[in-house]
Amino acid sequence: xxxxxxxxxxxxxxxxxxxxxxxxxxxxxxxxxxxxxxxxxxxxxxxxxxxxxxxxxxxxxxxxxxxxxxxxxxxxxxxxxxxxxxxxxxxxx
Numbered sequence: 152x153x154x155x156x157x158x159x160x161x162x163x164x165x166x167x168x169x170x171x172x173x174x175x176x177x178x179x180x181x182x183x184x185x186x187x188x189x190x191x192x193x194x195x196x197x198x199x200x201x202x203x204x205x206x207x208x209x210x211x212x213x214x215x216x217x218x219x220x221x222x223x224x225x226x227x228x229x230x231x232x233x234x235x236x237x238x239x240x241x242x243x244x
Contacts, residue, residue: 154236154239155236158232158235158236161232162203162229162232165199165203165225165228165229165232166196166199166200166203167196167199169199169202169203169221169225170192170195170196170198170199170200172221173195173198173199173218173221174192174195176217176218176221177190177195179215180213180214180215180217180218181195181198181211181212181213181214181218182211182212182214183210183211184210184211184212185210190211194209194210194211195211197209197210198211199225202222202225202226202229203225203229204229205226205229205233207226
C-alpha cells in the first residue's frame, strides 16, 4: 500500500474515532449553532470531518474545555499527517 493510501485511511480512521469520542461526550460539551432538539451522530461525524479536513466550519460548536482540547488534538493530528506526507514526497526528489 502506498503512502497516499495509508495517509487517506489514517485520516478516515481519525474521523471515525474522534466522532465516536465526540458522541460519547456530546450531551454537555457541544452546542448547535441553530436551534434543534438534539445533536446527532451525523452532526458529530460532520464536525469531525471538517476538523480533519482543515476546514473547521460546522453547524455545532465545542463549548467546554474538554471538547475544545479534543478538537485541538484532532487538528494537530491532521497537521502532522499532512506534514509527514509532504516530507515523504519531498525526500523522494
